[in-house]
Amino acid sequence: MFVRLTFLSIVPGRKKDLEKIYIDQVIPVVQKQPGNTGIRLLEPTTESDQFLSLTEWETEADAQRYESSGTYRTLVDLLKDDYSSKPVLKTYNVVESKMALPL
Numbered sequence: 460m461f462v463r464l465t466f467l468s469i470v471p472g473r474k475k476d477l478e479k480i481y482i483d484q485v486i487p488v489v490q491k492q493p494g495n496t497g498i499r500l501l502e503p504t505t506e507s508d509q510f511l512s513l514t515e516w517e518t519e520a521d522a523q524r525y526e527s528s529g530t531y532r533t534l535v536d537l538l539k540d541d542y543s544s545k546p547v548l549k550t551y552n553v554v555e556s557k558m559a560l561p562l
Contacts, residue, residue: 460496460553461519465512465535465546473541474502477510480541485534489514492530494521515553522550 469477481500489498497515516522525531535546 460555461516461522462551462553463514463516463522464549464551466549467510467512467538467542467546468544469510469541470543471506477538477541478502480537481512484537485512488530488534489525492521492525494518494524519550519552 467477478500486498489495494517495514496517497513499513501511501513503509514522514525516525531548538546
């Protein structure tokens with residue numbers, strides 16, 4: 460599995476706008492992308508922290524195809540009135556582990 464995190468600093472007072480656009484417009488588009496297995500918006504518990512957009516992909520190739528299609532840039536641009544600085548994208552391989560449960 461492969462994960463992409465977009466770190467978003469938003470303009471004070473724009474939280475509701477960001478959430479509405481994300482839920483109504485971003486999620487439906489991302490969910491239709493080949494290889495996407497999940498999408499979430501993580502809201503900070505401290506107002507000064509960043510929101511995180513988390514997308515999960517079957518493979519890195521699926522995530523790269525999404526990026527190169529221009530869809531990611533289009534979706535980030537939908538939120539441009541809500542962020543106070545340029546979003547930062549970071550990518551990660553997911554290391555799976557199976558934890559033994561106590562008996």
